[in-house]
Amino acid sequence: MNAANKKCVLELSVLSLLNRSDSSGYDVSEHLIKYIPITGGEVYPILRKLKNEGLLKTYMRDEGGEPPRRYYSITQLGQDVFFAKKEEYLRFAKSIEKILEGSDYDKN
Template sequence: MNSQIKKGVLDLCVLALLEKGDSYGYDLAGNLARKVEVADGTVYPILRKLASEGVVSTYLQESQNGPPRKYYHLTDAGRNKLNAERDEWIKFCGEVNEILSKGNGGKADE
């Protein structure tokens, strides 16, 4: 799939993954790459950007095996952004699907 199209909406996907609860990089990378066709690394620049915007915050937590993990948490600002943009995206997708679907043939409504 065209990477330009993907790029814009991946931020939103990461926010949505964090809505279910705090998580760490490796886990998020796996969850994202399992569902969307992207490299595992892609999630890290996105997390950095989201953190600098203040829509996610980070903290360190001990793990049973190995060094402490950096956890990411969705802030209130992030939750607002997610809710607003999710609705926008779903609406937009509906509109695009309508135009693209073969049955409709791209004809305008009558």
């Protein structure tokens, strides 16, 4: 089960955010920092890895006057991987929760 380590959880979170809407690397970083203890710079290596794997693609977006910003969007492959890993992770998390809460104990 590889979804257990932090890196995989981060990747899954990034895919989830980008599955909702295209964002700049900064937006992804700012959003994740609110929920997960990481430094602001840690998200960019993950974005790059996912892009190299073909799960994300980038494009430049002009926003009036300012220099164009790099935006990330999820690919079809990215969506497939996201839904598969999400299922896998949620199932895993539910099992762990049962063990931690002790609710697995009554049944045995």
